[in-house]
Amino acid sequence: MRLAVLDVGSNSAHLQIVEARSHKPPLPVFRLKAPTLLAESVTPDGALTPDGVERVVRAVACTVEAYRQHSAKDLIPLATATIRDATNNAEIRRRVREATGVELRSLSGEDEARVTFLAVRRWLAGNAGGEGLLLLDIGGMSMEIASGDGGEHPDLAVSLPIGAGLLTRRFLPEHPAARNAVERVRRHVRAAVRPVAAELAGHPRPDRVIGTSKTFKQLAGLTGEGDHLSRRALRRWVPRLADMSPLQRANLPGVAAARARQLLAGAVTAVTVMEALDLRTLDVCPWALREGLLLRRYRELRG
CATH class of the missing domain: 3.30.420.40 (ATPase, nucleotide binding domain)
Known part of the structure; x- marks a missing residue:
């Protein structure tokens, strides 16, 4: 079909x-x-x-x-x-x-998180069918977080207004970016994710942490870690990205010119959320919202 x-x-x-x-x-x-x-x-x-x-x-x-x-x-x-x-x-x-x-x-942001969670579960297939899974997805206007101990439906699904494009527009008007501007982004993200971190503290620690979206894919490419992304490597890249113009970022391997301006905000968001949730590393998944929508629609049509 x-x-x-x-x-x-x-x-x-x-x-x-x-x-x-x-x-x-x-x-x-x-x-x-x-x-x-x-x-x-x-x-x-x-x-x-x-x-x-x-x-x-x-x-x-x-x-x-x-x-x-x-x-x-x-x-x-x-x-x-x-x-x-x-x-x-x-x-x-x-x-x-x-x-x-x-x-x-x-869809609501929470529903987007649920559909993306379904896509990641299917992508992992037999490798992590019953494992605890934590999903992070950074978009242009929002960030989705979902967590579940098993199955295709998450126990927690939230959407936060900390997308890379939105944060760039609000806090990073100039590039290269000043250190105090980067710190404002970090404080804002930390405050936004604090309630989620508190709720997740009552859940079992996930067996797998997955990042989806172009932002995580580009950041993993920058750090040279391929399909993985470590907090330690990402933290080193934040000041380097802050010192670059969008044109300089666009010349980095795998960075699209259309996303170069907001890449700094994406990096700050990713590392700050990983710190808040005590995550040292994550795996990058190529499947996200689009694949989840297709999988769900196929199941509906098949009855």
């Missing part, structure tokens, strides 16, 4: 088409990204600027046209936090619907 998911986020509209198969990983068929670049397109009152809205409409139109050229049974069109939480989200959805015929949907 061929299924498609369209994830419209702060950096791009990402279309992924797969051949879903029983008891096997989805087989990739087609992938396309169209830029949205919304990190600097949010006004102080939380609305997307007219230029930002126009980029969203163009990106969705481009990816939907590509979807219609493939014989997929179903399209899951998801608008993540940047659009979901925009004060003019109704206008954005209307513009997209009129231009493409597609109605963007949204």
Whole structure:
């Protein structure tokens, strides 16, 4: 069964088409990204600027046209936090619907955490089917954290407003970044994650800690640890990233120019959360929200 998911986020509209198969990983068929670049397109009152809205409409139109050229049974069109939480989200959805015929949907941050947890469980498959799992996912506007001792449904799923794009816009207006600006990000993240750390303290320590999202993938690439990321190596990179301009960061291996400006905030968030939760290392998973949505939809269609 061929299924498609369209994830419209702060950096791009990402279309992924797969051949879903029983008891096997989805087989990739087609992938396309169209830029949205919304990190600097949010006004102080939380609305997307007219230029930002126009980029969203163009990106969705481009990816939907590509979807219609493939014989997929179903399209899951998801608008993540940047659009979901925009004060003019109704206008954005209307513009997209009129231009493409597609109605963007949204999940709550907690539901995104649950769906991503499902994806990671399936990715781990038999290697960690009943192990305690802690999931961390840093996005543009929010960070999702989920934890569970077994099965595909987490016991804890939360979403925190500490996404890399949001923190960059609020606390890091200049790059290279001053030390006191970096420290403000660290204090803000520490305060945001403190209630989660307190709640997790009452849970068994996880057997596996997994980071998903482009941010964790890029940070693991920077530290040279491949599919792993250690707090110690990441801590060394924070001052180096702070001393760089976005252009210099974009020249680092594996760093996309569209994400270079917010990479510092992503690094500070990752290391601060790892410190708060007493995590020395984590594994990076290539599956995240899109894969979780596809897996869940396949199960629904199969009955």
